[in-house]
Amino acid sequence: MRAMGEIRTQSEGHFEMLWDCDHCGAKGLLGLSQRHCAECGAPQNPDKRYFPKEGEAKIVDGHRYDGADRHCPNCNAPAGAAAKNCTKCGAPMDGSKEVRGVAAPVPKVEPKKKRWWIPVLIISIIALAIFGIWYRWIRKKSATVQVMAHKWTREIAIEEFKSVREEKWANEVPRDAESRSCYSKQRSTKQVKTGEETCTTERKDKKDGTFESIKKCTPVYRSEPVNDDWCSYTLRKWVQVDTAKASGSDLNPVWPDKGLPPADTPASFGAKRQGKKTETLTIVFPDDDTCEVSDAVWRKYKDGQKAKVTVRASSGDVVCDSL
Ligand SMILES: [Zn+2]
């Protein structure tokens, strides 16, 4: 199985956020090292920083992160987190508010055309199918149906104690198995680490004029076959080889009794015994409609009797549970 949560994260360092000057229109100014516009000297608006394009980010070597920039509670000018007093008006920075920061860019997804009629169509088809099944197979009504005949069948399985060749995995072979021969073949698969990783890089605005680039990597797995021993072997056991059958159209079912082996034959090679016994009792209605029923229900109705029963509304077949 593939273990989840094996994500390895690694910081790739801090990089300059960018900002554009509102005053003179200078573009691509550096968030950390240019607190004022290089062209006109206007102060930076920390709420309008943005991420540089992929591959164009400028790294800040040995950056010490003190925390997000803050707005002065008195004059609203931005200042670094380490500042005790506002650099513009001198007011203490106690109770100051963090700058807003920007969310990492989300890859654009092409908007899909909404096809409102597809779910409507699917729901209609399902509703129609449910109605069709109900109309054809479930809908019932009462009816008077004539009982045409009673039938019975009784069967006894004839078993022989003989050698059979079977195949199973080595750990599932019975203890009394003989002449066993095995070979190795694939039983399952297991997930193995290839040593490679798939990685994505996330950018997080640190709100001090820099962003941190964080690499997240997950290991790559491949599936490998797991082999086990598959064995064929001989086992002596009772196996059904024949069926003795009796049937009739009266109300007196009997078990077949001609040429049957005893039921309690000891297990020895080539011996035969009686196996499972099964009885089937059937009531016949018009148009070869039949119901298999219990002995009590079978004897409740007489041939020729008109019985009040439940039938399928569409086919007229008797609902056997209603007998
Ligand atoms: Zn400027």
Ligand SMILES: [Zn+2]
């Ligand atoms: Zn201030």
